[in-house]
Amino acid sequence: MTGRGDVVTLAHGSGGRLTRDLVESVFRSAFSNPALDAMGDSAALPRVDGRIAMTTDGFVVSPAFFPGGDIGRLAVNGTVNDLAVAGAVPLYLTAACVLEEGLPLADLRRVAASMADAARAAGVAIVTGDTKVVEHGHGDGIFIVTAGLGRLREDAPPGERALRPGHAVLVSGPVGDHGAVIAATRSGLDPAGDPDGGVRSDCAPVHHLVDALYAAGVRPVFMRDPTRGGLATVLAESARAAGVTIEVREDDLPIRDGVRGVCDVLGLDPLYLACEGRFVAVVEAADAARAVLALRAVPGGSLAASIGSVIPKGPGPVLLRTGFGGRRVYDTLASDPLPRIC
Amino acid sequence: MTGRGDVVTLAHGSGGRLTRDLVESVFRSAFSNPALDAMGDSAALPRVDGRIAMTTDGFVVSPAFFPGGDIGRLAVNGTVNDLAVAGAVPLYLTAACVLEEGLPLADLRRVAASMADAARAAGVAIVTGDTKVVEHGHGDGIFIVTAGLGRLREDAPPGERALRPGHAVLVSGPVGDHGAVIAATRSGLDPAGDPDGGVRSDCAPVHHLVDALYAAGVRPVFMRDPTRGGLATVLAESARAAGVTIEVREDDLPIRDGVRGVCDVLGLDPLYLACEGRFVAVVEAADAARAVLALRAVPGGSLAASIGSVIPKGPGPVLLRTGFGGRRVYDTLASDPLPRIC
Numbered sequence: 001m002t003g004r005g006d007v008v009t010l011a012h013g014s015g016g017r018l019t020r021d022l023v024e025s026v027f028r029s030a031f032s033n034p035a036l037d038a039m040g041d042s043a044a045l046p047r048v049d050g051r052i053a054m055t056t057d058g059f060v061v062s063p064a065f066f067p068g069g070d071i072g073r074l075a076v077n078g079t080v081n082d083l084a085v086a087g088a089v090p091l092y093l094t095a096a097c098v099l100e101e102g103l104p105l106a107d108l109r110r111v112a113a114s115m116a117d118a119a120r121a122a123g124v125a126i127v128t129g130d131t132k133v134v135e136h137g138h139g140d141g142i143f144i145v146t147a148g149l150g151r152l153r154e155d156a157p158p159g160e161r162a163l164r165p166g167h168a169v170l171v172s173g174p175v176g177d178h179g180a181v182i183a184a185t186r187s188g189l190d191p192a193g194d195p196d197g198g199v200r201s202d203c204a205p206v207h208h209l210v211d212a213l214y215a216a217g218v219r220p221v222f223m224r225d226p227t228r229g230g231l232a233t234v235l236a237e238s239a240r241a242a243g244v245t246i247e248v249r250e251d252d253l254p255i256r257d258g259v260r261g262v263c264d265v266l267g268l269d270p271l272y273l274a275c276e277g278r279f280v281a282v283v284e285a286a287d288a289a290r291a292v293l294a295l296r297a298v299p300g301g302s303l304a305a306s307i308g309s310v311i312p313k314g315p316g317p318v319l320l321r322t323g324f325g326g327r328r329v330y331d332t333l334a335s336d337p338l339p340r341i342c
Numbered sequence: 343m344t345g346r347g348d349v350v351t352l353a354h355g356s357g358g359r360l361t362r363d364l365v366e367s368v369f370r371s372a373f374s375n376p377a378l379d380a381m382g383d384s385a386a387l388p389r390v391d392g393r394i395a396m397t398t399d400g401f402v403v404s405p406a407f408f409p410g411g412d413i414g415r416l417a418v419n420g421t422v423n424d425l426a427v428a429g430a431v432p433l434y435l436t437a438a439c440v441l442e443e444g445l446p447l448a449d450l451r452r453v454a455a456s457m458a459d460a461a462r463a464a465g466v467a468i469v470t471g472d473t474k475v476v477e478h479g480h481g482d483g484i485f486i487v488t489a490g491l492g493r494l495r496e497d498a499p500p501g502e503r504a505l506r507p508g509h510a511v512l513v514s515g516p517v518g519d520h521g522a523v524i525a526a527t528r529s530g531l532d533p534a535g536d537p538d539g540g541v542r543s544d545c546a547p548v549h550h551l552v553d554a555l556y557a558a559g560v561r562p563v564f565m566r567d568p569t570r571g572g573l574a575t576v577l578a579e580s581a582r583a584a585g586v587t588i589e590v591r592e593d594d595l596p597i598r599d600g601v602r603g604v605c606d607v608l609g610l611d612p613l614y615l616a617c618e619g620r621f622v623a624v625v626e627a628a629d630a631a632r633a634v635l636a637l638r639a640v641p642g643g644s645l646a647a648s649i650g651s652v653i654p655k656g657p658g659p660v661l662l663r664t665g666f667g668g669r670r671v672y673d674t675l676a677s678d679p680l681p682r683i684c
Contacts, residue, residue: 013682015570015616016675020579040501041566042397042428044494048390055384056436056489058474086384094398096487098440130487132400134682140480145438145472147398147489152386159382224383228357237362274357333358340355340476 008103013133026108027095027129030116035092035127043127045092048151053088055079056147062340064111064141066185068177068200071144072114074276074342077205078227079148080122084207085223085279087156090122092149096130100139111142122205124148157220160238167221167310168288169246170281172209172295173303174254175231177202179273180262182341187266191258199258204277209301213281216294222282225275227342232271232318232330234280239310239317240332247319248308271320272333274341282310350445355475368450369437369471372458377434377469385469387434390493395430397421398489404682406453406483408527410519410542413486414456416618416684419547420569421490422464426549427565427621429498432464434491438472442481453484464547466490499562505584509563509652510630512623514551514637515645516596517573519544521615522604524683529608533600541600546619551643555623558636564624567617569684574613574660574672576622581652581659582674590650590672592664613662614675616683624652 011018028036035043057078064071076093083090095115099108119126178201184191191199206225213220226234235246255270263270277300283291288306295304311319316329353360370378377385399420406413418435425432437457441450461468520543526533533541548567555562568576577588597612605612619642625633630648637646653661658671 010681011677013570014675014677014680015683016575016677017673018676019570020674038501040428041399041424042395042430042490042492044428044498045394045396047393051389052387052491053384054387054434054436054489054491055470056438056487057383057472058438058440058487060440060474060476082383086382086386088384092396094396094489096398096400096489098400098402098485098487128397130399132402132485132682134402134482134485137479138482140476143440143474143476143485145398145400145440145487145489147396147436147438147487148384149394149396149491150384156386159380228355228361233358332362333356334360335353335356335358338356339352340474341357 006105008099010101010133026112030112031126033125051152053083053086053150053152055082058145060143060340061342067181069203070114072111073118073203075144075146076115076118077203079146080205081225083148083150084210085225087153088150090124090150090207093124093126094128094147095126096145098143099133100141101136103141155219157222160222160241162221163242163244163310165310165312166285167282168285168306169308170306172301173278174256175275176259176270176273178276180259183266184262199256202275202277206279209295209298212294212298216290218287218291220281220283223279225279227274229333230272233333236317236332243313245311245314247311250320250322252305252307254303254305348447350441352443352475368454372454373468375467393494395425395428395492395494397424400487402485402682403684409523411545412456414453415460415545417486417488418457418460419545421488422547423567425490425492426552427567429495430492432466432492432549435466435468436470436489437468438487440485441475442483443478445483497561499564502564502580502583504563505586505652507652507654508627509624510627510648511650512648514643515620516598517617518601518612518615520618522601525608525680526604541598544617544619548621551637551640554636554640558632560629560633562623562625565621567621569616571675572614575675578659578674585655586652587656589653589661592662594647594649596645596647
């Protein structure tokens with residue numbers, strides 16, 4: 001029982017019986033774990049043995065369902081990945097939804113099932129949550145905010161300011177898939193169905209790939225998942241923070257044919273397109289080959305590649321060296337080709 | 343510099359330069375602390391010495407500014423209070439905003455200043471955040487989701503299921519202020535300006551009141567802040583969870599004249615109106631008098647009162663015993679007199 005009819009109503013956000021019914025029937029049944037099942041306003045959790053990391057991300061992606069994932073899967077993996085690339089082992093997530101009156105309950109159940117599935121796959125528990133409802137026309141279906149807590153590894157990466165010339169730059173897989181899928185879907189293309197290179201969102205957790213690096217004895221200098229703003233923005237921001245330049249070898253950069261196709265049709269640059277299941281790792285040059293091998297041995301990492309290196313500060317934060325010997329300067333994304341990408 | 347003009351644009355949500363400028367100029371400057379200033383996607387935090395509590399809450403209150411507070415103050419205090427009533431010492435908050443295109447930057451700065459002020463007052467640090475922007479007409483000014491982490495006291499309350507006949511029920515102050523203010527404001531009344539009992543939101547942190555209980559040697563059985571659904575809903579839910587009834591003495595229940603006035607005019611029941619700076623505590627009968635004295639000695643607790651007691655399961659979860667010897671049954675709020683109260 002979640003109230004009259006099959007859509008979200010304002011009464012579902014009242015904090016009363018209908019709110020509790022909705023939470024019980026949609027979220028608790030999907031996410032069930034001991035901390036959540038206690039159904040307090042706070043989750044009581046065990047001691048964390050070490051330093052901790054906290055993160056939060058809001059998700060407003062439009063459309064909410066897309067080839068390769070949906071807003072629920074994105075919301076869980078996005079926060080799992082923010083923890084993982086900080087060098088933390090993801091443990092607990094919170095989830096707050098802002099629902100628009102009229103949202104079909106079937107959509108909400110589908111999103112909750114995706115969240116539960118993604119949490120299981122990433123080995124995290126969604127321990128507490130909150131649900132609010134706004135009037136029709138004052139929201140857009142569903143917005144989700146997740147926050148996450150992880151245990152920081154003792155040898156967590158020192159971070160972007162530690163970048164030095166000579167360091168190698170890796171990506172864990174092809175870039176731009178998520179952005180290309182959202183752009184294509186909005187434009188009425190069918191990205192997944194293209195026989196010449198169908199493309200789906202790369203939405204996935206990366207914590208096991210990070211684990212593989214550490215297990216191989218690699219201690220990354222810096223890691224980041226290139227979501228909004230894409231690979232070029234992440235590289236440019238970190239290069240600027242360290243006062244260096246990052247040189248990227250275009251020929252070594254993994255980009256799927258389907259993503260290139262979408263970019264050609266829509267006039268987008270894959271280096272500015274969001275990824276939702278990849279990360280950039282900067283490592284010591286001597287570790288680069290071992291790191292790539294370690295990533296390639298793990299599911300989801302088969303196309304990992306060493307794509308460039310940190311060099312002394314040059315004419316721009318990121319230099320793309322093309323196959324024909326040319327150079328193109330990239331900087332932080334300044335405009336917004338794709339609002340509501342995640 | 344936060345972009346062209348003086349309103350939020352979609353480009354502020356792109357994840358590129360304008361996002362960073364907005365975050366730097368509005369949020370980081372307001373919230374500054376070492377973990378936040380590192381500006382990673384995750385905050386790196388020290389070890390927490392003990393068990394932990396996590397909570398999250400979404401805030402969609404309309405209007406965003408009201409007598410006694412605003413959505414920013416509410417978002418910080420709401421999460422601080424969820425931790426405090428769970429028996430946790432609030433430590434760290436995360437904050438994610440979903441902004442509507444066109445929101446005046448002045449409003450955003452005002453909200454950020456309120457959040458910073460509330461965090462300072464509660465002794466917590468806002469350690470990481472996220473900002474998303476949706477198109478005009480797909481949001482409503484500003485929505486905020488906060489998540490919080492606290493250190494659980496070793497003698498945290500066992501919780502609502504531990505309620506037993508004989509326990510005393512306290513409130514830390516007058517109930518219904520926040521709900522009355524929002525209802526009055528939406529109805530075009532001027533609740534704060536009423537010379538016969540102006541009323542303002544009670545929006546405030548309660549952690550220091552909880553501290554005062556513990557300092558007085560009181561170990562509460564159960565605490566909860568009566569937000570959405572109000573006092574009656576919190577009491578009804580906890581009574582149902584424990585299989586008991588809670589009897590409330592109307593004459594002992596602190597309700598401000600201004601709140602009664604708003605309720606009379608608008609046909610509302612103060613027992614179902616949200617509080618945002620109060621909590622209910624259930625304590626052993628022998629501790630009740632000491633607990634009330636301890637609360638009254640602390641700023642914000644001067645009108646704390648013992649309002650009732652737990653009795654064996656009766657005809658309803660909550661029985662209000664009126665001054666004239668009558669009885670009224672209350673249950674969980676079933677409908678929604680006031681959407682978007684918080």
